[in-house]
Amino acid sequence: MHLTKNEEKILNGENGEVMKRLFRLLVRLGDIYGADKMIPVGSVQVAGVSYKSIGDPGMEFLEDMASKNAKVQVLTYLNPAGMDLEDWKKYGFPADFAKNQLRIMDAFRKMGIVVTATCTPYLAGNLPRFREHIAWSESSAVSFSNSVIGARTNREGGPSALAAAICGVTPNYGLHLWENRQPTIKVKVDVDLDFNSDFGSLGWYVGKQVKNKIPYFTGIKNANTDQLKALGAAMAASGAVALYHIEDLTPEADLAKSKGLESITVGKKELKSAYEKLNTGKKPDIVILGCPHASLREISVLAEKVKGKKLKKPVWICTSRMVKEAAERMGYNEIIAKAGGSVVADTCMVVSPIEQMGYKTTGVNSGKAANYLPGFCKQDVCYANIDDLVEGQL
Amino acid sequence: MNGRTISPGKAEGEAIVSPEPIGFYGGIDAKTGIVIEKGHPLEGECVTDKILVFPCGKGSTVGSYVIYGLKKNNVGPAGIINKETETIVATGVILAGIPCVDQIDIEKIKNGDRVVLDADKGLVEIK
Numbered sequence: 001m002h003l004t005k006n007e008e009k010i011l012n013g014e015n016g017e018v019m020k021r022l023f024r025l026l027v028r029l030g031d032i033y034g035a036d037k038m039i040p041v042g043s044v045q046v047a048g049v050s051y052k053s054i055g056d057p058g059m060e061f062l063e064d065m066a067s068k069n070a071k072v073q074v075l076t077y078l079n080p081a082g083m084d085l086e087d088w089k090k091y092g093f094p095a096d097f098a099k100n101q102l103r104i105m106d107a108f109r110k111m112g113i114v115v116t117a118t119c120t121p122y123l124a125g126n127l128p129r130f131r132e133h134i135a136w137s138e139s140s141a142v143s144f145s146n147s148v149i150g151a152r153t154n155r156e157g158g159p160s161a162l163a164a165a166i167c168g169v170t171p172n173y174g175l176h177l178w179e180n181r182q183p184t185i186k187v188k189v190d191v192d193l194d195f196n197s198d199f200g201s202l203g204w205y206v207g208k209q210v211k212n213k214i215p216y217f218t219g220i221k222n223a224n225t226d227q228l229k230a231l232g233a234a235m236a237a238s239g240a241v242a243l244y245h246i247e248d249l250t251p252e253a254d255l256a257k258s259k260g261l262e263s264i265t266v267g268k269k270e271l272k273s274a275y276e277k278l279n280t281g282k283k284p285d286i287v288i289l290g291c292p293h294a295s296l297r298e299i300s301v302l303a304e305k306v307k308g309k310k311l312k313k314p315v316w317i318c319t320s321r322m323v324k325e326a327a328e329r330m331g332y333n334e335i336i337a338k339a340g341g342s343v344v345a346d347t348c349m350v351v352s353p354i355e356q357m358g359y360k361t362t363g364v365n366s367g368k369a370a371n372y373l374p375g376f377c378k379q380d381v382c383y384a385n386i387d388d389l390v391e392g393q394l
Numbered sequence: 395m396n397g398r399t400i401s402p403g404k405a406e407g408e409a410i411v412s413p414e415p416i417g418f419y420g421g422i423d424a425k426t427g428i429v430i431e432k433g434h435p436l437e438g439e440c441v442t443d444k445i446l447v448f449p450c451g452k453g454s455t456v457g458s459y460v461i462y463g464l465k466k467n468n469v470g471p472a473g474i475i476n477k478e479t480e481t482i483v484a485t486g487v488i489l490a491g492i493p494c495v496d497q498i499d500i501e502k503i504k505n506g507d508r509v510v511l512d513a514d515k516g517l518v519e520i521k
Contacts, residue, residue: 025488028400029481054456057424057463061489064466157455159485 001030001171002037010167018070022163029160030171039133039172042151043075044165045121046113047137048158050082050351051100058158059104065162066110073168076113077121079138080293080318081105082353085117085346091316092357113165117346118320120229120293122149125322130251133176135164139242140292140368143232146243148225150251152176155242175243182256183216183245186263190219191271195385196298199227200367201274202266203234209264212240216258218247226295233292234367278370281380284363287389288349290318291366296326299343301386303332306339311393315341318348350376363389395498395518397475400484402514403493405473409507409520410444411500412436417453418460418486427469445509446471447500451483461486473511475500475518 003011011027013020026038048054054062082101083093109115118124119138128134128151136142137156145151154174156164164170174180187206193199206215215235223231223246235241245253289302294317302317317336319327324345327333333343349362349369355378363382364370373379382389414435416422421431427442441464451457461483464470474487479496487494493513503509508521 021489021491024401025485028484028488032479032481032484048456048459054459055419057419057459058456060466061459061462157458157481157485159458159489160481 001027001035003027007038018065018068019167023167025160025163026167026169026171030173033171033173035171035173037172038169039176040168041074041135041164041170042128042132043077043126043134044072044161045077045079045126045136045138045141046158046161046165047079047156049079049104049108049117051097051104052082052351052353054104054158059100059107062104062107066107070111070166072112072165074165075126076165077116077118077124077126078108078113079117080119080348080351081117081346082351083347084344091342091344094353094356097353111166116320118293119348120295120320123293123295123323124320133170135161135170137161139236140229140233142242143236143244144229146175147232147245147250148228181243181252182214183258183261184213185210185215186258186261187215187217188219188263188265189217190265190267193220193223193227195365195387196227196230197365197367197383197385198271199223199231200234200365200370201271201278201383203231204238204278204367204371205266205270205274207235207237207239207241210239210241215241215244216247216253216256216261217244220246220249223249226298229292230366234371237368237371275383278367278381278383280374281361281382284361284382284389284392285313286354286359287313287315287363287393288318288369289316289365289386291348291350291364291369293348294319294323296323299323299327299332300330302341302390303335305386305390306341306394307335309339309394311340313393315390315393316344316349317341318344321345349373355379363392365389395502397495397498397516397518399513399516400479400494400496401487401492403473403491404514405445405493405511407443407445407472407509409447409503409505409509410436410439410441411503411505412448414448415450415452416448417451418457418482419454421453421457422460422464424460424463425467425469427464441471442469443472445473445475445511447475447503449477449500451480453482455482457482458486458489461492462490465490465492473513475503475509475511
């Protein structure tokens with residue numbers, strides 16, 4: 001890989017031992033993947049935040065970096081943590097877990113990272129522009145920024161994203177290059193998609209089929225950003241789709257070469273079979289919405305549904321702290337709380353220790369959550385649209 | 395044998411060879427250096443101060459942090475030799491500063507061999 005004089009100096013340790021080591025990591029990853037040079041990044045999103053995921057080894061690494069005065073050079077956000085960072089006691093998160101989680105957050109704060117903890121940084125003040133190079137980690141955020149915004153990122157691991165934040169650059173390979181952003185399979189959608197969960201099951205089905213290919217969708221007539229978020233999240237979870245295009249909807253679709261590709265069709269039958277496969281449980285003892293983190297619109301929909309009613313079982317909706325604050329001003333949080341539900345910030349069901357909190361069956365409307373909950377949280381899953389999930393608890 | 399430098403440095407020690415990939419997270423205890431994965435060919439063995447030889451990494455990306463933890467707790471391997479180092483192991487050895495080379499014909503290395511690793515030059519020598 002070609003390095004500038006300045007970059008050679010970093011590699012020789014002129015900017016200190018931490019920079020040297022992290023820069024070497026980027027150079028080596030660049031060599032492994034055939035990068036020609038480093039490129040500056042506009043922002044970073046770091047994964048590996050929940051104590052449940054990274055454990056003591058990750059916590060000790062981060063504390064060590066912070067104690068050596070590592071500082072980020074660009075706007076850097078974090079993936080969800082293992083708990084609501086403010087109201088963890090109220091929701092019953094275990095105290096020893098909380099202690100370690102707060103140590104991790106403290107290490108990030110010392111490095112100059114914005115202690116945000118969300119998988120939707122683009123809804124919380126970290127919005128890249130079209131064609132901006134970024135280094136993001138969380139798979140649904142990577143999919144959204146590549147596909148819906150048209151920014152450019154590979155799926156970074158926790159340490160490589162942290163290295164990009166501290167060095168301000170990332171190796172130029174993979175999805176940073178236009179030739180690698182071309183679709184590799186066509187997906188014809190021949191079914192009406194109404195609920196966000198329809199987009200989730202479409203995404204889950206397609207991800208299983210195409211694995212790490214780049215799909216080019218036709219036949220999706222309309223979709224808002226909540227629905228695209230659900231689609232991308234599910235595809236990244238069941239497959240490894242980091243970029244997709246939708247004819248007439250996403251910004252690079254018109255520019256990409258979509259002719260002559262192998263194609264698959266998704267109709268009513270396939271969508272229904274995805275719903276069936278994602279359902280492994282019968283009656284949920286908790287319903288958790290907001291995977292990926294809910295937008296203000298999604299919280300307002302839930303508030304509308306439960307206004308003046310009483311929920312039989314807990315209903316959570318997970319979101320970022322910023323969106324929760326906006327929902328607070330609109331009175332949504334109070335409406336949901338009065339009905340017996342909770343607007344939970346900073347965390348999500350996949351990275352929080354819900355299995356330790358006594359829950360066995362979780363109701364979700366997210367294809368991504370339905371994909372991960374059985375393995376990560378030992379949950380049976382009821383997968384349905386928001387109407388059926390919430391009405392089942394009234 | 396000549397391979398590719400993943401993480402520079404020099405090391406010498408007894409080879410501990412796994413024919414199977416190693417997943418460090420849940421595979422090796424970062425406090426003791428002992429392999430804990432059930433049914434793994436190296437289960438119960440200790441990697442501390444040895445030259446750890448295996449085809450490639452597997453499993454969770456948190457494995458990078460475990461490699462770092464092994465070194466920090468002074469129970470890490472002296473060096474690592476792979477057939478193909480993927481990003482989890484590459485990230486771990488670089489952060490930890492453990493010498494590592496890949497693109498080596500690891501079948502030629504036997505358990506207990508005395509191995510000299512010059513990762514600066516990508517060289518592996520069996521004594």
